[in-house]
Amino acid sequence: MSFTALVTDKGEDGKVASRIAELDDAQLPDGNVLIGIDWAGFNYKDGMALAGIGGLVRAYPHIGGVDFAGRVIESTDERYHPGQAVVLTGWRVGEWHWGGFATRARVDADWLVPLPKQLSTRHAMVLGTAGLTAMLAVNRLKSEGIKPSDGDILVTGAGGGVGSMAVLLLARLGYKVHAMTGRAELADDLKALGASEVVGREVLTKSGKKLMATRWVGAVDSVGGAPLGELLKQIHGGGCVAAVGLAAGDAWDASVIPFILRGITLAGIDSVMQPFEARTAAWDRLSALFGFGVYERMVREVGLADLPELSSEILAGKIKGRVIVSPKS
Template identity: 50%
Template structure:
């Protein structure tokens, strides 16, 4: 038997509760993992609550991330006792996920825990940190180097934004952090932001296809009108890594920034990343992230806390990172 957050659906809607389940209920897979930690993402909030079209069948165990120890394996790549990480691959959406003390998954979806990193640190990063590093690597591949102009991060106090600000700052970049909550200024500066930009400055649609060049590059978690606006403010030849759509999927803009300034719009999808690239991203996170700072921006939670936290993250009320101790 093991504990899990089980989401059930009836005609009146969904409900989530911590239950004791028999191991026979685990889905198919060739590796069984004793989960130690998971984390909380926007997708998790949807899967705990309304589903958002992500969950196909109920009852369901959410949790798109987890880290733990291999308990049993039918695959030669992993042996009992190995420490592993899982992010992506539809786990926690189509496949039972990490909000449980046990998980059974395909070996193809797992990567080894980097040397020197704990499972708690791995989940303090989780998909958010993984995605932030993907965005930074994509910007670097397009030529981003340290310079006079700052790199803009929208949705900066959220999970991806927080880690992106910290990583960019530690790499020597000036960082401009966008937030709609003035009370978060101290928090964002503690991460390394050198400039705070009020969300209202970028939320308004402008008729000007090009504006003053303000940003060397950008990591955008918002989409919508804000993405349209910042594309017209990026330096010629610069790039924007698009991660989220909290501000909407429609981008009201002209193609002028691409044609007259050669701006690159880079789409970031962390779900189906090849295993070799996953290993490289995790190795870079282990080397580049300030783990003491990561601990400072992380809060602890248990399985029982998740229904409340899932609702809060959908309302934009969760700051930084949440680490879920599934055995707590």
């Protein structure tokens, strides 16, 4: 059988380019489950892979797409059967292994999660890696004892996929959420998701101080870099910051002072290599908690041919919410 894919390749000049191509099933990588893909997500990592930056892709030609949802076509693993709806996020798929920017994929059964019955495959990709990551971050804040009655929660990079979903999830759980974004035009969208206040990036500008007046009891941080260092200085004693991204960089100037004088926690959230049990628990929670009708204003549908151009937009921080990809359109 043949299938359609967005194939990314590197030329002799070292430049990376992508094109739509028809491939044969025999060209798919090894795996024990063959999936017909209904929807894929478009994430920051996907933008990096299509631009050929970050060293994410190990070998060319390559098919990107770090998350996708669809139905099983064939399986030699007894856990999965033809017609079953599944979702895949992480496990270096779309980086080291061919991913979701195609109408078919072959993967390891251990990487899959059966889709909760309440979710369609489109719902699954509205959520995707962003939704899973946001849910894991919210769960971590809760496990650290951060309650809605304790105070305000900051979400940085609130206009992006992870950030916007964290705003919605926290608000639905009763937290008072401050949404930080550099795009003032998104204020109405973020308030519709449940943000009680929308703040600009200036709340985390460099202060030169070791500690600052406390402002938030917790945070979901998707930007990293220098803003994270400033954020840690403003967290209440015993508070927690769940770090999920590095849109502003992977390093910051900081000290141990907030940790040893205020007892705060910096919790890293890894959504790529999460074990099966944690994934299924998060997807079940998302299926019950997420408000798809409210979030639809943050969703954009595209086809495979649109992705190369969109890569520059997502890397420049110009994408709102989630972009979902119909590989058949």
